[in-house]
Each structure stands twice: as C-alpha cells, then as structure tokens.
Amino acid sequence: MARFFRKRAEARGQVPGSLIFIGRQKVERTSIKVIDYNAENLNEFELTGVDQLGDLATSSSVTWINIYGLHDVEIIRSIGARFNIHPLALEDVLNTGQRPKIEEYDDSIFLVLKMFRYDPADGIVHAEQMSLIVGSNYIITFQEQPMDVFEAVRDRIRKKKGRIRTVGTDYLAYALLDSVVENYIDVIERLGERVEDLDGEILEDPDREIITKISHTKREVNYLRKSVRPARDAMLLLAKLDHEILTEQVRPFLKDLQDLVTHAAEAIENYREMLSDQLNVYHSTLSNRMNDVMKVLTIFAAIFIPLTFIAGIYGTNFEYFPELHYRYSYFIFWGVLVAVGGGMLIYFKKKGWF
Amino acid sequence: MARFFRKRAEARGQVPGSLIFIGRQKVERTSIKVIDYNAENLNEFELTGVDQLGDLATSSSVTWINIYGLHDVEIIRSIGARFNIHPLALEDVLNTGQRPKIEEYDDSIFLVLKMFRYDPADGIVHAEQMSLIVGSNYIITFQEQPMDVFEAVRDRIRKKKGRIRTVGTDYLAYALLDSVVENYIDVIERLGERVEDLDGEILEDPDREIITKISHTKREVNYLRKSVRPARDAMLLLAKLDHEILTEQVRPFLKDLQDLVTHAAEAIENYREMLSDQLNVYHSTLSNRMNDVMKVLTIFAAIFIPLTFIAGIYGTNFEYFPELHYRYSYFIFWGVLVAVGGGMLIYFKKKGWF
Amino acid sequence: MARFFRKRAEARGQVPGSLIFIGRQKVERTSIKVIDYNAENLNEFELTGVDQLGDLATSSSVTWINIYGLHDVEIIRSIGARFNIHPLALEDVLNTGQRPKIEEYDDSIFLVLKMFRYDPADGIVHAEQMSLIVGSNYIITFQEQPMDVFEAVRDRIRKKKGRIRTVGTDYLAYALLDSVVENYIDVIERLGERVEDLDGEILEDPDREIITKISHTKREVNYLRKSVRPARDAMLLLAKLDHEILTEQVRPFLKDLQDLVTHAAEAIENYREMLSDQLNVYHSTLSNRMNDVMKVLTIFAAIFIPLTFIAGIYGTNFEYFPELHYRYSYFIFWGVLVAVGGGMLIYFKKKGWF
Amino acid sequence: MARFFRKRAEARGQVPGSLIFIGRQKVERTSIKVIDYNAENLNEFELTGVDQLGDLATSSSVTWINIYGLHDVEIIRSIGARFNIHPLALEDVLNTGQRPKIEEYDDSIFLVLKMFRYDPADGIVHAEQMSLIVGSNYIITFQEQPMDVFEAVRDRIRKKKGRIRTVGTDYLAYALLDSVVENYIDVIERLGERVEDLDGEILEDPDREIITKISHTKREVNYLRKSVRPARDAMLLLAKLDHEILTEQVRPFLKDLQDLVTHAAEAIENYREMLSDQLNVYHSTLSNRMNDVMKVLTIFAAIFIPLTFIAGIYGTNFEYFPELHYRYSYFIFWGVLVAVGGGMLIYFKKKGWF
Amino acid sequence: MARFFRKRAEARGQVPGSLIFIGRQKVERTSIKVIDYNAENLNEFELTGVDQLGDLATSSSVTWINIYGLHDVEIIRSIGARFNIHPLALEDVLNTGQRPKIEEYDDSIFLVLKMFRYDPADGIVHAEQMSLIVGSNYIITFQEQPMDVFEAVRDRIRKKKGRIRTVGTDYLAYALLDSVVENYIDVIERLGERVEDLDGEILEDPDREIITKISHTKREVNYLRKSVRPARDAMLLLAKLDHEILTEQVRPFLKDLQDLVTHAAEAIENYREMLSDQLNVYHSTLSNRMNDVMKVLTIFAAIFIPLTFIAGIYGTNFEYFPELHYRYSYFIFWGVLVAVGGGMLIYFKKKGWF
Numbered sequence A, B, C, D, E: 001m002a003r004f005f006r007k008r009a010e011a012r013g014q015v016p017g018s019l020i021f022i023g024r025q026k027v028e029r030t031s032i033k034v035i036d037y038n039a040e041n042l043n044e045f046e047l048t049g050v051d052q053l054g055d056l057a058t059s060s061s062v063t064w065i066n067i068y069g070l071h072d073v074e075i076i077r078s079i080g081a082r083f084n085i086h087p088l089a090l091e092d093v094l095n096t097g098q099r100p101k102i103e104e105y106d107d108s109i110f111l112v113l114k115m116f117r118y119d120p121a122d123g124i125v126h127a128e129q130m131s132l133i134v135g136s137n138y139i140i141t142f143q144e145q146p147m148d149v150f151e152a153v154r155d156r157i158r159k160k161k162g163r164i165r166t167v168g169t170d171y172l173a174y175a176l177l178d179s180v181v182e183n184y185i186d187v188i189e190r191l192g193e194r195v196e197d198l199d200g201e202i203l204e205d206p207d208r209e210i211i212t213k214i215s216h217t218k219r220e221v222n223y224l225r226k227s228v229r230p231a232r233d234a235m236l237l238l239a240k241l242d243h244e245i246l247t248e249q250v251r252p253f254l255k256d257l258q259d260l261v262t263h264a265a266e267a268i269e270n271y272r273e274m275l276s277d278q279l280n281v282y283h284s285t286l287s288n289r290m291n292d293v294m295k296v297l298t299i300f301a302a303i304f305i306p307l308t309f310i311a312g313i314y315g316t317n318f319e320y321f322p323e324l325h326y327r328y329s330y331f332i333f334w335g336v337l338v339a340v341g342g343g344m345l346i347y348f349k350k351k352g353w354f
Helices: A073-083 A087-094 A148-158 A169-204 A209-240 A248-313 A329-350 B073-083 B087-094 B148-158 B169-204 B209-240 B248-313 B329-350 C073-083 C087-094 C148-158 C169-204 C209-240 C248-313 C329-350 D073-083 D087-094 D148-158 D169-204 D209-240 D248-313 D329-350 E073-083 E087-094 E148-158 E169-204 E209-240 E248-313 E329-350
Strands: A031-037 A042-047 A062-068 A101-104 A109-119 A124-134 A138-143 B031-037 B042-047 B062-068 B101-104 B109-119 B124-134 B138-143 C031-037 C042-047 C062-068 C101-104 C109-119 C124-134 C138-143 D031-037 D042-047 D062-068 D101-104 D109-119 D124-134 D138-143 E031-037 E042-047 E062-068 E101-104 E109-119 E124-134 E138-143
Touching (some): A031 A148, A042 A148, A062 A073, A087 A101, A087 A124, A087 B248, A101 A209, A101 B248, A109 A169, A124 A209, A169 A209, A169 A248, A209 B169, A209 B248, A248 E087, A248 E209, B031 B148, B042 B148, B062 B169, B073 B087, B073 B138, B087 B101, B087 C248, B109 B169, B124 B169, B124 B209, B138 B169, B209 B248, B209 C169, B248 B329, B248 C248, C042 C148, C073 C087, C087 C109, C087 C124, C087 D248, C101 C209, C109 C169, C109 C209, C124 C169, C138 C169, C169 C248, C209 C248, C209 D169, C248 C329, D031 D148, D062 D169, D087 D124, D101 E248, D109 D169, D124 D169, D148 D169, D169 D209, D169 D248, D209 D248, D248 D329, D248 E248, E042 E148, E062 E169, E087 E124, E109 E169, E109 E209, E124 E169, E138 E169, E148 E169, E169 E209, E169 E248, E209 E248
Parallel strands (some): A062 A138, C062 C138, D062 D138, E062 E138
Antiparallel strands (some): A031 A042, A031 A062, A101 A109, A124 A138, B031 B042, B031 B062, B101 B109, B109 B124, B124 B138, C031 C062, C109 C124, D031 D042, D101 D109, D109 D124, E109 E124
C-alpha cells in the first residue's frame, strides 16, 4: 500500500460523513479513559459505554476523554452523537490517512494531527493519527493506540504540576499539542543526528551503501515533512483563532507552540537541504575516484605498452636484422627500455598524477 | 497532437462565444439523462430534445441534467438557450482542452474540471473534461462520455442514502465534485504506487529501462498536476464563494472538499519530488557501476600488461643474451612473474578495489 | 545585437518622452488604415495624413485606426498630438524592445504587447511589438508590419459577425487582445509539439544533435516566456481595472481572456520543465552509453590480455624450457587458453555485462 | 577584500550616525558643483565651502549640488549640517558598501544607489555608490568620482531641452534616476551580449576556457543583480510614495522609471538562467566527448588486442606445433587476422560507433 | 549532539514555562553587572543578589542589567520574579537552542538572538544565545558568557559618546541590537572572504580537498543563515512594532537596523549561491580532467597496440614465411611502423587531442 498517500478502496463512493475506519487495526479493543478534574478534585476511570459518562461533559469540571483504537466504529459513532460532533469531523477521525488540519465549529475546535515513532532498528518513522476535539468543558482525544507522549500530561494533572489544574480545556489542549510537538522534535532530532552522521561519513569514508542511506533518510525526512508542514499551518491558525473557548491567558502559550512547531518545520527543511548537498558531494567523490582509477590504468598502459612494442620488434624473426647480431645490443635494448619507462614516469609525475 | 496543450486550429479566429466542439468524439450520439427529485418523489428519464424538459427546471424539485457526448453542438446550444447560459461558458464546455476553472454568474455557478482514467496496460492517464452548471434548482453536467464516478451519486439519490434527497442543488454539486476528487485520488494512488515501486526497484536492481519508467511516470504525474492544480484553485474559490446558491449547510462540506483536493495536490508534489530524487539516485548508481567496470579493466590491465612485457623481453632474438642460457633462468622468470603479479594484486586489494 | 534585451545606443541620454524609433524598419512606408463603424454603417479607408481624420474620433461611432510601420516618427507624433497621448506612451510605442505593460490614463487605456511569428524553417520565434490605445470612441493600434491576426477581427466587423458591431471600443479592444492571445497559443502549440517530439526522440534514438535541439527549443520557449508573462500580468490588471471605458458587459470577456493567457503562461512553464527533464534523461542516457562502451572494452581487454600473456611466455627463448619439448604441450596450451578465455566469458556473463 | 560584502573594520563599534568614510578614495579632492536654475535663469559654479551657498537652497529656484569624492568627511558633515540631513543618512552616504535603499524624511527623500562601469578589457563590472537627497527646492547628489551619466542631464538643463527647466526638483530627481537606470541597462546589455555570445560558442566550439568564462560572467551578473534588485525595490517604493515633494505631474514618469528598472531586473534573471543552462549544456558536451574518446580507444583495443593474441600464439616455440610446418599456414593466418579484424569493424559500424 | 537542532532530553515532558537550563555551561559562575545612568550620573557595579537592586529598576534612570552564565537557574528565576517576566520568556532565555524571535508583552519587549564567534583555526562558527528584555526604564541582557561586542556600547555610555546618555532604554536596545548585527556582518565578511578565495582556487588549482572545503564552508554558511533569517524577521517586526516603549526618535535607527540585517541576510544568500556554483564548476573541472586522462590513455593505446600487433606478426614462427627472408624486409617493417605510428599521431593532432 502506498505509504505517501492513503485512502482505502472501500471508502470510495460512500456518502460523505459515512463512518468507515480506514487504516490498520493496532489494538485489540477500543478503550475509553476519562480524567475529570478541577482545582480540588480528580476523578480517573475507564468507560465501557458512552452512557456511563453521565453529566460529566456538561459539568464545570474539565473532562478529558481519551480513546485508544479507532476500529470500533460504533463507539466512535456514539461519542459523536453524545457530543454532537459534525459527521465530517468523525469521518476524519476514522480515516487514519487524513491530512493534518484544524476545523472551527460553533462550540468546539477540531484538530487532526500525526504522532511519530522512530524505530532505530530499521530507521523507519511510523506515524499514528491523533484527533482532538476541544469543547468548553471537555476534550476528546482519539488515538490509534496508546502512546507515551500524553502520559506526562496525565501525570501533571494527577500531581497538580504547574497551572494545569486551575485552568480550562484550552490550556489542556495546549498541553496536549505541546507534547505532540515535543514528539515531532524528538523524532526530528534523531533523524537529524543520522543526517549529521552521514555528513561526516561522506567526507571520510563514502562507501556504496551511503547512497542507499541518504536516499532512505531523505524518504523518512520527507515523510515527516508531509505531516509537520500542515500541522504547523494548523497551529498557526490556532494561535490566531478567535474562538470563545480560547481565553486570553492561553494566547502566549499558543504563540510559543507556534514558534516551536515553526522551528521543527525549519529544521526539517535544513535537513532536507543537507541531504541534497550530501548527494552532490557524493557525486563529486565518485568522479574523483573514477579519475584515480583511470590514472592508474593510464600510467600502467602508457608505460608498458610502448615497452612491450619495443620488445616485440626484437622478437621478430627477420633474417636480415643487423642489431640482433651486435654484441651490446641487448644492453642498449635495456637502456632504451629504462629510458622510455623512466621518461614516462617523470612525465606523469610532473602532471601530478601520483 | 500536443497532449500538454490543445486548442484546435479550426477554433482560431472565431467570434468569442462561438460554439465549436474541440476534441475527439468519444460516443456515437449525445444522450441527455434527467433525474428530477425531491424528498418524496424521484423521476428518472432520458430526453431526446430540450423542449421535453417542460417546467422541470423551474419547479422546486432538484433537476440534474446529465449530458454525454459534446460533439452535437446543436443540442448544447439549445440547452444553453433554455437555461440562459453565457456563450463564453458554453464555448468552454465544448473546448475539451479548457483549463479547469470556476465562473460565477448572477444565477448560476459554472465549473470546468477534468476526470481521469488510468490505463494499467500502458500506464497512461487519460483525461476527460467535465463541466458543471449549478443553478438554484437545476444542475447540468457535460461529459465527453459516460464514466462510472457519477453512478455512485445517482445511486445515493435513488436509494435515499444520506441527506442527498432532502437538500438542494448545492449539496448535489458538492456530491458530484466530491466524486470527481475521489477520482483524482484514485488515479494519484495508482501512480503513487508505481512511484513507490520504482523507489524499491532503483535501489535493488536498477536496469536501463528504469530511466524510461521514471521519465514516463513523471510525464503522467505532470499531466495530472496540470489539471489538479487549477482544480484545487477552483475549489478553494468555491469554498469561499459568497453566492446565494450556496447555503450555510453545505459550507463544511465544501471546506472538506477543499482539504481533500489540497491533499491530492500535495501528494502530486510529493511524487514529483520522489521521481526527481530517483533520477539522482540512478545517476549515482550509474557512476558507481562505471567505477566497477573501470576497476575490473584496470586490475586486468595493470597485472597482465607488465607481465606480458617481461615475457616479451625474453622473446627477443638477441644473439648475445646471457640470461637465456643460464640453466635456472626459466624458473627465475616464473618467480618474477608471480612476484610482480602478486604484488599488483596485493596493491589493489589494499586500495579496496575488490 | 542582444536578442534578450534591447535598447539602442542612440536612445541613451535623451529627454524622457523623446520620440525615437528603436528597432528594425520592417515596412517601406508607414500606412494608416481606418475602420469607422456603428451598428448600421461601416466606413473603411486609408489615411495619408492625420488631419484627414476630421471629427471621426469624436463622433459616437467606433473608430479603429490601425498603423503599420513605426519608423516614421512624424506620423506617430501627429497621431499623438491629435489624440492627446502621453509622451511616455508614445515613446514606448516607438521602442520595439519595450516590456509588455498596461498604463491607465484619464481618458484612455494604453497597452504594449508582443506578437509572435514562428518560422518552421529555422525553428526561431520572431517577435513584433503591438501597442494599443483604447479611448471611449476610438482605438489606435501600432504595429511594426501588417500581420494576419487582426484580419479576422476586421472581417467580423465587415460581416457583422457576433456582437462586435453593436458594442463599443472596449469590446473591440477585447477582440484584438483575444486575437493576440490566440497568436500566443498558436506559437506555444507549435513549440509544444516540438518539445513533445523531443520527448519521444530522447528515449528512442538520442543522437548528439538532440542537446542542440533541446537547448535551441529552450531558448525559444524562454524568449516567448519573457513576453507572455508580463502580458499575462497586464491582462490580469486589465480584467480588474476600474475605468469608465470598460463596461459591465465586457467584463466576462476580459475574465475569459485572463484565463486564456494564464493557460498560455502555464503551458510555457510546463514546456520549460519538460525540456529540463529531457536534459536530465539525456545525461542518464549518455552515462548508460559510456557504461556500454566501457564494458565492451573491458570484456575484450580482460579476456585477451591474459591470453596474450600466456602466449608470450611460450614465446620466450630460454634454453632450458622443459614444457616446450613435451609432445602435448601445444594442445595443453590451447586447453589453458580456452579455459581462461571461457572462464572470463562466464564471469562477465554472470555479472550481466552482455 | 570581499567584493560581495563590504564593511570596513574601522567602522565597527562606532556610534550609529558616526561619519566615517568606508571605501577607496577615487579622486584627489572633493569638489562641489552647483547648478541653480528656474525657467528663465541658470547659474552654474563650483563651491569651495558650504557657506558660499548663501540663500540658494531656500530660494524658489531649483538648486542641484553635485559632490564628487566622499573621503573629505568634514565637507560632507558641513553639507549635512546646512541641509539638516539625518546623521544615519549621512553615514550611509559615506559607506560605499551600503545596500541600495530609499528613506523618507519629513522634508526630503533620500536614496542610495549604485552606478556601474563595465571594463571591456577584463570583463569586470565596477560599482560606484551614488546618493541622492531630494528636498523641495534642492537636490544634493554624492558620488565617489565624476561619471558621464549625469552630464546629459546637465546638458538638458543648460539647453532647456524638454520640460526640465520649468518643473521642480521631483522631475530633476526623476531625470537623474532615469540616467542611473539607463546606466544599468547599458551594462546589462553589454553583459547580455557576452552571455549570448557564449550561447553560440558553447554549441559550436566549447573549449576548456568556456567554463571559466561562464563562471566569470555569472559572477559579474550576480554582482549587478545584488545592487539592481534593491534599486528596483527602492524605485517601486518611490513610485508609490505619498510625499509632498512628489507632484502629480511627475507620477507617470516615476511609473515609467519603475517599468524600466523592472525590465532591467528581469533581464538579469534571464541572463542568470541562460548561464545555468549553458553550464548544463557544457556538461553534456563533456560527456559526449568522453564517449567519443572511449569509443576510439575501445575500437582500437577490441580490434588489435585479439589480433595480437593470435600472432602471439604462432610466436610460441613449442617443438611440436603442427600448423607451423603446414605450407599455407601463413596465408591462412593472414586470412584469420583479416576476418577477425574486419568482423570487429563491422560490429562497431553496426553499433553506430563511427 | 545534533548541531543544527538542539533540545535536550531532560527538557522533554516538562511543564511549559519550567526553568531548565538547556545548553553547555560556559562560565564558572553567573555574574550580574549593572550600569545605571542618566544624562548626568553613571553608576556601574556588580550584583551578588537580585535584592541588592533596590529601587533602581523603577527609578527614572536607565538601568542595564547584564547577566553572564545561564546555568544558575535560581538567579534567573529571581530576576524573572523581580521584573515580572513571563515564565515562557524565562524558559526561552534558558534554552540555548531557542530559535531567534521577538515577543511583545504589556510592559516589555522580549528578544532572543544569536551571536557568533568565528574560529579561524578550524573555520567553525560558534553560536551563543543572547536574550534581551526591554522595559520602559530597564534592560536585561542574558548571555552564555561575556563577549566583546557589548563592550563598545558600555564604553559609549561611560564616555558619553553620541546621544546614548540622553535618551531612553529604546535607544540602548537599538545600540545593543546594532552591535549584534555588526557581529553578524563581521562573521559573514570572514566567511565571505573564504568563499571568494575558493572562487579563485577552484579555477586555478582545484585539488581534491576543495570539495571538503566547499562542503565545510557551506555548512557554516547554513549554520549562520539558520539564525540570521529569523533574527531579520524579528527586527523587521521590531521596526514596525507599535509599543509605548519605542519612541518616535528611535524609529529611523530601527529602520536602519532592519536595512543592515536585511543586507546581512542577502549576503548569506549570495554566498550560498556562490558555493553551489563552485560545486558545479568543480564538477566540470573533474570531467575535463577525466577527458584529459582518457585522451592520454587512448593516444598511447591507439598508437602502440597496432604497432605491437605488426611486430607480433613478424615474430611468428611459420616455416613458410616469405617476407622474413627478403633482404630489405626489416627496413620496410620499420617504414610501416613509422607510417602507422605517425599516421595515428597526425590523426589525433587533427582531432585536437594534444
């Protein structure tokens, strides 16, 4: 299946807003974890059905509903019905090939983003889709499978670290997006180290594999870029968005987030350019090597081919061949060989060929 | 005929707004299929003349007139007269080389788009022109020949799938455009798979044909791009258009459409870049191979040319040639050959040439 | 003289607005043809002096004054005086190296454009300058020499084809500009066919000449582009211009014109890119050929150089050379030769070299 | 000293607005030439001190003060004090490495530009800095040394050519800027001719020097571009500037100036691109030549190496060598040689190698 | 650690606004130097604790607090508390991998920038982070270690050079930023000289090391660019910022600063492009050399291989070999050798190969 573009065949020709899971199932069953908190109280539990939510979503406390596993369309549909989510937003949640974007609705903000996992074993970057619906007193996150990045946020809520317990869903949304961008930076850093390693390798010991390595790394960098650039656009839009959910207090944080994701996107461009430069340098290196090989060949050929010719002359069987009978011919012959061979050597030495 | 730019000679010097069919006739006769529906009733029939339409076009029901085959200029002209279509719009409908665009008229919106068909046999993308005139209670679509993509929409109308029967022409227009973009994505996906296959092929087994394949695929990708980019611009404009035909209800769908076609356009750019990178990698591969060939040549030449020279010396017929008569000369001679040859081998081995 | 940039020495240091003809005289004498028409009447004649115009230019009929040949500065000056044309506009009319542009004056709109002629014999695109001054009831066109493109417009006026006789100077201006853009498209199409032919040629039979052909075609495409891009900018401006001469009625036509010239400009970009790609493919082809040549050389050298060496050994004249006297030596010798040569052949076959 | 970027060490760490001459002294002493004129009177003289100016600068006549030589900081300072010039503007006047720019002050407009001199002997473009302060009734120009370009303007003032004597400082400023842009066009034209000459040379007879020529010309073109692009930006700004000094009357002239400098900037881009294309064509030419050289080598090697091997066989000294004693061996031997050699020739001929 | 992108692992998952020093400790202890001045008085001293500041920060004099060394988070925190700095700004101060930026707060302007040090020994550019908080009567600068660039500003304050003692914190901020940009220009100039040196080297004597030098220099130029471009953006924003701290008086200086940093950013682009061109020229040079090597080889091979073949023929031992016994054979043989060899030489001479 095409990795750079993905929309499954079964989704074609469907009514827009149809709920069809497009992607690979990554967890056995869909689980719904809820954290409900305000400055004083914290309530953490797992749901088996949406109806268990009760009036949490409308109470003044912040309710974060975290859903892992998107293959169970029924659960997603019931969540959508409960929170009055637009069918097109739900469709995007379920299509794991969705391009990162932000949508503004009357009572909520909807974001689709990617999260990455770098596998050091094969150097491949894996992407997971993460969707986020921010209401005035609830946040719903949809993930393909549990990932560590949100654990730190959950921990800050539990331990009342920083201001998170005293502020609203907008700050929680910021905290979650911040951890997503941290995840980008983490993966970019690892790929960046790879690129910078290649930079050294290419000058010191460029073997044949390096073209595969450069090509492979470029593909991964492009894969990241494909998702980080629209994510940056979405976050730029978010920082400027005039929506009642976003309080004045959270603005500097969103601005900071925007700077961070811009930094990440620029780093990707830098690494892309470095990889292109590496390819150029590698080309020069190959040409240089070819020159070396050719010089070795030419030196050998230009010295020994004439000498062989001279020897060939005195190997002919002409009956009347005066030099052959002259007593010192053989020694003169050697003299000529040494002179010709030595002359060639001096000539190539002067040309700076060795 | 030039595939990347097409305007037939006969159309030159005509009065603007002249109705001349520019293109290749693809069906035998022009047929007009009508679907007229509202929430309760559905009426589906084929017209033989425009006058049969009666007052359908002005009734409150949604009337979709689907025309296949553009070569019969008279029928197009009578449709134009019946629905008061601007002559320049009709001219564009008939010119199958028209660049995708959107035009806003007082009582209608006019769109020209392309639809694609990928022929897996020869890997060539074929384009069909599709025009769309959206009025407040009618939609007219013009196609060069019947294509499957609209069948799904027709089916949804027949089977009352989704909201399509309860909403107006704007939603039907969206549904049709959505199926056009699905068609783009379908073709991009197939070309994309080809590009990603080439990515593997080029690293593992780059034969000579690959340059033809890359070049061919790039041409097809460029061919798609030529139509998808202006289509994207048209749909961006449509999503922002302030026209009485477009209701508030359909806005999120148009926004979603815009995202989808942007995604498609970006995927095309990604694939274009991948193809350029592949060309670069292929160049490196060629240089590497040349290096290999040269090394083989140089090793053989540098070992055997000196050895042949040595043999040549002892093949000379000098009368006074002391070594020839020495008893162990021949064995020493072999010793020298083995030493020289072995020395060269060690030298090249040390250079890492094999 | 530089073809890509032209401003003759004599024009330097002149008072701005000085009337100096810069260019090559292309007709023997300047001629002034006038068509004066309204819905009922048509009057067509040639002028010998500007004073013969009488009150035509101020009457309510549309007066089109068509001037061929720009070298007679006096005539141009008198026209300028008669119609109160800004000296800078007149200067631009006379400088045939002027960049295409649009200028808005209080009572007129001034356009400078290029028209092209493609010479199939040498594949060179020739440019002519065409200037256009549109007043409320007159149009003056300035051309270096008569060209066919305006003949069709003149014919439509004579034969009352379309609406041209019933509308004002703005529509006539549109009709003239439309025929100019048709001229662009005509030339682009011809160059485009050349580019697409090269696309086939480069994959099937790339001879040495192709680099000259690509380079030559690229130069012509660039030459077109240099004038078409500012022409597109001028027409985009024209379509948006808020000037009393331009009536609401002509707006859709100007919009259509803008689409057409945008299409033309995009086609040029497409062809430029195709030419760059062709150069890349040609480079790969050259490298592939070099590889082939090298393989032939290496196979011959690697097979016969060792064989020659072996023969050389048995050509030496050592007195004590046991093998020479052995009865089957010669046959063993042949066996060794065949074994070595065949071994090499198998080796290269396995490497896939032939 | 770096030619593409220049700011002398002594200027570092100075108070902003400090007057330090940065550049190379090009005239022996600073001279101040004054032309004071209105429609009737003309007064032309040279100053030795600023105090000699009297009330000229405040009178209603136009006063043009032309200063050559910037190394005498005291004179510049006294001019600055007399005309109340902002210290930062004066600092820019004295820094000959200043980037072209425009500054708007309450009572004056300040421009820094470059003027060029093309030395045909070494093909190098030399730049001079020219600054211009336009007040409501005075203009001060600062130059590093006298250059011809302003002489034509001075002449027009003296001979009352055109409107220059009847209009204000804004028109004089335009006239001066126009002569600067004429100077750009002059130099671009000369470089352009060089580029277009190279275009022919590269296809007909590309010797090794051409890479140096292309590289050299590109450097000069880039050097021009570095100054012309910000000059264009400054003149675009000037044409749009809303300042009391600029009268309505001069607007069309400034617009014309803007077109001219845009044309110049575009020409530079065209030539840059042509130079890049030339480099590409040259690369192909080199590869083609290499192919030719390789073919010659391969043909010789592939024909004569096997022949030499055959001769080598019959040069061996085996005692039992039946063919040697056969009467027609020698003639058969020749037959084999001719057959093998001719076969090779036919083979290479068929491959199209010669 | 990745040089082009840096965010240390320990900072991940922290509460936003957490104060964690990210970077390498460069001084042993954090020191706080204070200069407090107005037009009459100057007070300069070192602090050991923030509480020693007293009411300086609120008095009407200008107070510049200069902090070296960022590893002591407690001091930074106390400064932050004392001046009411936003936690996100403080976090940026401590993260030495922060992208240059500007933030506007109600009562202060916050800037993060880089300063550079060029090490001529290894040609590497080292970056230091510099942050700046400008309040209405105080400025706080944060540096990783003392650098000379601010010394000149300090000196101007001490010696009452220029206007610095009579104006407010906005002018001091300008003076500091100006010295930062001077620092950029200084480093760009040095790298630029290196680039221009390479330009000569590549045409005259391109050895193998040059690819490493070009590649290395490009990396350094890119490294500069990465920080100078966002710095330029920040300063462009600053020049347009409408904040009560920025007085009208300082506007022309900020405009000048913007010009200077734009000039610096353009110079970097110029040098980047020059380096790319150098790589291209180097490629051509390599191809040219290869051609030379190949020609030498081909000339030798094409002359001596046929000659050796001829000699080989007469070295065969055929019993019936008429020519061998002819008296003048040997001399004719020599004649043929000279004719063939000479013919080849003439042929290659005519081809212009030597």
